[in-house]
Amino acid sequence: ASLKIDLGSRSYNIYIEAGILKNLRNYIKNYEVAIITDDIVENLYGDKLVEALGDVLIPKYVIPSGEGSKNIAVVEEILQFLSDHKIPRNGGIISFGGGVVGDIAGFCSSIYMRGIDYYQIPTTLLAQVDSSVGGKTGINLPQGKNLIGSFHQPKAVIIDPDFLKTLSPSQIRSGLGEVIKYGIIDNYPFLRYIEENLNGIKNCNGKVLEEIIKTSCEIKAMIVSKDERETGLRKNLNFGHTIGHALETLTHYQQYSHGEAVLVGMFYETKIAEFLGLVSKGYSKEIYCLIRKTDIDTNINLNYEEILMATHSDKKNKDGKISFILPTNKGLVNELFFSTEILKGVLKEVLTIE
Ligand code: NAD
Numbered sequence: 001a002s003l004k005i006d007l008g009s010r011s012y013n014i015y016i017e018a019g020i021l022k023n024l025r026n027y028i029k030n031y032e033v034a035i036i037t038d039d040i041v042e043n044l045y046g047d048k049l050v051e052a053l054g055d056v057l058i059p060k061y062v063i064p065s066g067e068g069s070k071n072i073a074v075v076e077e078i079l080q081f082l083s084d085h086k087i088p089r090n091g092g093i094i095s096f097g098g099g100v101v102g103d104i105a106g107f108c109s110s111i112y113m114r115g116i117d118y119y120q121i122p123t124t125l126l127a128q129v130d131s132s133v134g135g136k137t138g139i140n141l142p143q144g145k146n147l148i149g150s151f152h153q154p155k156a157v158i159i160d161p162d163f164l165k166t167l168s169p170s171q172i173r174s175g176l177g178e179v180i181k182y183g184i185i186d187n188y189p190f191l192r193y194i195e196e197n198l199n200g201i202k203n204c205n206g207k208v209l210e211e212i213i214k215t216s217c218e219i220k221a222m223i224v225s226k227d228e229r230e231t232g233l234r235k236n237l238n239f240g241h242t243i244g245h246a247l248e249t250l251t252h253y254q255q256y257s258h259g260e261a262v263l264v265g266m267f268y269e270t271k272i273a274e275f276l277g278l279v280s281k282g283y284s285k286e287i288y289c290l291i292r293k294t295d296i297d298t299n300i301n302l303n304y305e306e307i308l309m310a311t312h313s314d315k316k317n318k319d320g321k322i323s324f325i326l327p328t329n330k331g332l333v334n335e336l337f338f339s340t341e342i343l344k345g346v347l348k349e350v351l352t353i354e
């Protein structure tokens with residue numbers, strides 16, 4: 001399947017097909033490129049990628065896998081690497097890996113020589129359904145996640161679901177977090193489809209995964225095409241992320257993968273919506289059930305005051321108020337702002353360990 005992100009002169013396509021890697025040169029014509037990948041992906045698929053690119057000598061920079069690489073020191077190393085290998089102004093970067101590689105490689109391509117082309121070849125479910133699409137790039141500061149970054153759209157996103165066969169159950173669950181999010185914010189029938197095909201997803205059934213990736217990318221493409229810079233509609237993608245980011249920061253990215261933190265975040269943010277009477281008991285129960293069926297542990301060993309503190313560095317906050325995207329109805333969400341005082345009371349109610 002092929003989908004279009006419609007952004008005028010910055011438009012590009014997403015190509016989704018099992019085995020598409022073999023035909024990579026149909027989509028990447030640029031020969032003055034460098035590959036950025038991580039050590040795990042390099043070991044699993046490094047040779048396959050080079051073969052698909054025609055076995056030409058392509059400079060490749062391999063970073064250590066994991067969120068810890070999303071920092072300014074790694075960015076500097078990559079920029080020097082690009083310069084050492086004389087990647088020109090009209091050259092490009094091939095980002096080959098999960099969301100971490102995509103975020104760093106995208107960021108580097110947005111600042112190297114004031115911006116060069118990049119191509120996304122995402123290899124995790126999370127990256128295939130979410131982070132490779134939409135042009136958000138970034139790295140972390142000790143003060144918080146993704147505090148440095150840019151909007152820089154790729155030239156193309158090439159998605160091969162065959163990569164997902166080597167993911168662990170927890171990595172599949174991580175992608176599933178963002179997939180469930182799409183259902184809740186935009187598409188109730190899709191939410192039902194996910195529930196009905198949960199075993200297929202967990203077992204990496206090719207057909208089911210391709211369908212899930214396609215619909216997720218359609219939803220993200222629609223949202224990004226309407227609101228590239230997150231002034232309105234795109235904010236809805238942050239459902240589950242206010243608490244999710246707080247959990248990631250507080251546990252130093254050790255306890256949860258990103259999508260797992262989002263699953264737990266959606267669980268408690270739905271509780272907030274229910275507590276405030278924004279959403280019906282029946283529907284919120286459906287959401288809790290589906291989240292629990294992913295086998296995520298929704299108990300958090302943190303108190304509400306820690307979570308409250310951590311939500312203060314959220315990028316969405318405005319005038320000292322903390323932003324939440326909350327479900328209101330099937331396939332609908334709404335942004336609400338809370339003062340610290342009000343939020344403290346709400347979190348105290350909602351974050352009691354069951
Ligand atoms: P990741 O890139 O760390 O990948 C997870 C692990 O899987 C890594 O150890 C990686 O080496 C390994 N891996 C990758 N492909 C594999 C494969 N095919 N088989 C086996 N192992 C493989 O993490 P992620 O979950 O892909 O992405 C999370 C990151 O994405 C976070 O930093 C998050 O902030 C970012 N993100 C960005 C956006 C965006 O719009 N830019 C959206 C969502 C998330």
Ligand code: ZN
Pocket residue numbers: 130178241258262
């Ligand atoms: Zn996310």
